[in-house]
Amino acid sequence: MLGKVIKHDLRACSPLYGVACVISLIFALAAVLNRSGNNDFSYLRTAPFLITGCTVAILVLVILFLVHTALRYQRSMYGDEGYLTFTLPVRATELIVGKFIAAAVWGFIIWLLCGLLCFSILYGAVAPSATEQFWNEVRNVWAMADIRNTLLLVATTLLLGILEQIAVIYLAVTLGHLPCFRRANGILTLVFYFGITFAEGKITELIPMLSQDALESSLNYMIDLVDVLAFSRELQSFFLPSMVAILCFTVIYLVISGILVKKYTSLQ
Amino acid sequence: MSLLEIKNLEHRYGNHTVLAGLHLTLEEGEIIGLLGPNGVGKTTLMKIICGLIQTYDGSVLVNGAPVGIGSKSIISYLPERTYFRKSENIRSAIGMFRDFYADFDEKKAMEMAMDLNLDSKQKIGTMSKGMQEKLQLVFVMSRRAKLFVLDEPLGGVDPATRDYILHTILSQYTENSSILLSTHLVHDVEQIFDRAVFLKNGRVFLNEQVDILRAETGMSLDQYFREVYR
Numbered sequence: 001m002l003g004k005v006i007k008h009d010l011r012a013c014s015p016l017y018g019v020a021c022v023i024s025l026i027f028a029l030a031a032v033l034n035r036s037g038n039n040d041f042s043y044l045r046t047a048p049f050l051i052t053g054c055t056v057a058i059l060v061l062v063i064l065f066l067v068h069t070a071l072r073y074q075r076s077m078y079g080d081e082g083y084l085t086f087t088l089p090v091r092a093t094e095l096i097v098g099k100f101i102a103a104a105v106w107g108f109i110i111w112l113l114c115g116l117l118c119f120s121i122l123y124g125a126v127a128p129s130a131t132e133q134f135w136n137e138v139r140n141v142w143a144m145a146d147i148r149n150t151l152l153l154v155a156t157t158l159l160l161g162i163l164e165q166i167a168v169i170y171l172a173v174t175l176g177h178l179p180c181f182r183r184a185n186g187i188l189t190l191v192f193y194f195g196i197t198f199a200e201g202k203i204t205e206l207i208p209m210l211s212q213d214a215l216e217s218s219l220n221y222m223i224d225l226v227d228v229l230a231f232s233r234e235l236q237s238f239f240l241p242s243m244v245a246i247l248c249f250t251v252i253y254l255v256i257s258g259i260l261v262k263k264y265t266s267l268q
Numbered sequence: 269m270s271l272l273e274i275k276n277l278e279h280r281y282g283n284h285t286v287l288a289g290l291h292l293t294l295e296e297g298e299i300i301g302l303l304g305p306n307g308v309g310k311t312t313l314m315k316i317i318c319g320l321i322q323t324y325d326g327s328v329l330v331n332g333a334p335v336g337i338g339s340k341s342i343i344s345y346l347p348e349r350t351y352f353r354k355s356e357n358i359r360s361a362i363g364m365f366r367d368f369y370a371d372f373d374e375k376k377a378m379e380m381a382m383d384l385n386l387d388s389k390q391k392i393g394t395m396s397k398g399m400q401e402k403l404q405l406v407f408v409m410s411r412r413a414k415l416f417v418l419d420e421p422l423g424g425v426d427p428a429t430r431d432y433i434l435h436t437i438l439s440q441y442t443e444n445s446s447i448l449l450s451t452h453l454v455h456d457v458e459q460i461f462d463r464a465v466f467l468k469n470g471r472v473f474l475n476e477q478v479d480i481l482r483a484e485t486g487m488s489l490d491q492y493f494r495e496v497y498r
Contacts, residue, residue: 001368004367004368007367008364008367011360012353012355012356015355080349080350080351081351081352081353082320082351083320083345083347083349083351084351084352086318086319086320087318087319087320087340087343087345088340088368089337089338089340089341089368089369090337090368091337179323182281182282262322263322263323264322264323265320265321265322265323266320266321266322266323267315267320267321
């Protein structure tokens with residue numbers, strides 16, 4: 001049944017995300033292809049527009065994804081669609097996990113697209129005459145293991161952050177629709193969302209490696225560093241525990257959501 | 269083993285008690301009318317039976333087991349509202365029912381949907397309210413369920429649609445299953461009921477075969493309904 005939940009939730013989101021992804025892809029490709037001529041001047045006429053378009057596309061994709069994740073979960077669980085969802089012969093755990101995986105798949109696609117758009121912004125801003133220089137720099141940076149690993153860590157942490165946001169949204173919506181709250185569920189959802197985020201921040205500060213003091217100390221140390229490789233190594237020491245913390249919080253949020261959905265569902 | 273066994277069921281919305289120690293037992297092979305005025309608890313009772321409300325006290329057993337995956341796989345529920353996504357089309361809705369319900373008869377659903385002159389690729393959101401309700405009934409009745417729970421299937425639709433709904437219910441009903449149908453439009457449906465369950469003050473006021481009720485009271489079900497809830 002889990003596979004079926006994933007399949008139908010993926011399908012439900014595909015029209016909206018499909019259109020957004022295609023439009024974003026068009027901007028990304030246009031920014032890259034704009035450089036295909038050798039004329040620096042003609043390229044400059046359209047580059048700012050396309051780079052702005054790519055930047056806006058990143059913002060739109062991220063906001064769209066977060067808002068739609070919340071709305072989709074709310075509608076399918078506590079809206080009219082909930083009358084079908086909760087009468088399907090599917091366990092509450094499978095429902096939550098299935099929806100999470102479907103949202104995570106779209107989150108991953110959007111993460112990839114945002115990465116492509118970032119590259120398009122960087123590459124699109126390079127004049128055609130400087131193409132070879134650009135690729136030489138990229139090769140040089142990628143050849144340095146520390147920097148390469150840091151970039152991969154940052155990208156992975158961002159991806160895990162997207163997954164964690166899905167779990168936070170699910171928990172906030174579930175809490176906002178508990179049977180004891182008969183009105184203002186939307187506002188309550190927002191309150192719970194910010195409340196969970198705030199509480200998570202406070203709990204994270206209790207972890208020594210991620211505390212406010214440790215962060216400030218690392219940042220001051222990194223600012224003083226002249227060596228880029230040492231800087232990237234210091235960054236890794238921060239991101240690795242962050243990834244573990246994010247994963248733990250994600251699992252905790254999903255487990256709590258599953259328990260609440262199983263025990264306290266009451267469609268009004 | 270009874271098809272549905274409810275003991276001492278209680279449910280509150282805030283400070284308002286809707287169901288107050290309700291007892292009810294239903295057997296296979298009957299069309300049961302769940303009757304009562306608005307706000308008496310018919311919809312709440314049906315939601316509890318179908319697993320849409322889990323915050324209740326008391327015991328609800330469907331085919332001897334508590335409400336859960338087992339009961340949901342043998343209950344076919346028609347709520348008062350449309351539960352399909354507006355962007356969904358008939359074909360994808362059929363696909364969903366086929367995937368989740370082992371007892372779903374896809375061929376029957378397709379035939380009944382085509383009888384409504386609908387295009388399988390037409391989006392449900394573009395259909396009229398009456399057409400959406402008919403379509404939803406088609407999906408519900410296309411299952412070989414043991415218990416059909418139909419919540420106010422006749423409410424808010426025109427007389428022609430009402431006839432279609434009644435015809436569909438009767439034509440798809442089999443003696444291996446039961447239908448629990450709630451309504452306050454008793455006059456339109458009383459002829460199809462085998463049994464009537466009247467709710468009052470959060471409890472079952474009367475649970476009797478319709479023929480016996482008519483013989484004992486000398487009234488039609490509609491007349492008796494008006495008498496009870498005057």
